[in-house]
Amino acid sequence: MTGLAATEPAGNSGALPKLGLRFAIGYVAIAGALFSIYGFPFELFGARSDWLAGYLRMYASLAGSALKLFESGIVVTGDRIDGRFSLQIVRNCDAIEVNILFASAILAFPAPWLRRLFALAGGLLLLVCANIARICLLYYVGVHRPNWFATAHEEILPLVLIALTALSFLGWARYLTRPAHARVAPVVAS
């Protein structure tokens, strides 16, 4: 392993730095900690309700607000969105896996902390927006092509989100390795 240092300036060549063992260990540790918190089986210890319920209600409210931009008659009740098609926001509808994978990669990345935090905020915002768009798209798939819903929900859109996350990371990684005088925040790799 070559360690954390970039082998050449990424901003000039378009190449990513070679990320070494420290990055890999940091990445696995952060992702492991975040996934452990998210996936911890609190019910085995007597917890009665899902501690994420409030967060999921907020997500439903966000997605419902986005859908209301396109049509009236959308009603959000708790974690349910009702309209011409009904959706329920449950665990993993929040696309937590891509958020954790992205956040861990940025936090473990060898770059100044201020830049990392900026990349983290920008990247997570992008992923939340993408996930809201995914939920809206699923709503319209449910309305117009209900028999395509399962395929879109379970096979196509998760792949799109993962691809977007990977591209977003590549883009932000280039921003993180760019010389200080040339800071421009990218959205995806170019």
Next chain:
Amino acid sequence: MTRQRLLGFLCAFAGVFAGFALMHGPGPYYSKVHAALGNAIVGQSALASGVTLHFEASDAELAKEPWRVTLHVDPPGPRPAVLVPIDVRTLLYLPTAAFLALAVAVRLRSPREHLQLIAIGLLILEPLLVLLVSLPLLSFLGGTGPIQAFMLNRPTHVLLQILYRALVVPPGMAYAVPLFLWWLLLMAMNRNGTQNSPARNTSLLDGPV
């Protein structure tokens, strides 16, 4: 990595993956092979608790659900068996298809490197995916399900549940696992390549140099 090269890679990936994803014909064969693999793993004899496990993918079931394998959990005595359906398309086939599509789409130095990447990747990916599928089954049979086939302590349950919720349940992880494996193998291949020629191949998606 130029924008054009990245776009080419994404198009190639999407094309190959769509080809695999649209193929529904192999479903029954794929399910039967994995049912046989499951039976080879669990064996035919009963567990110490008297519970017997058997994976089934009969023609009648496959006619309705071509990608489904059912785990039959038979308790001793008159109690009815518990059936656990397993969707091998989502849990096994699509991640494998994603890995194959990534391995085909990436530009490497030679077809031999593609074959190497695919062979090593599949040798790692298939057992890894089978292991991931077994996590919830272990927890289910170890006490969280209606039939206790064996005893697991609480820390083991916690670990299995966390791994299951982190790596199996989120739909995106079906693609993240093969993506990571592909990335790691490419890095390993790049490292071997750069050891021979230090100036070569510094970018993950760069093509033959």
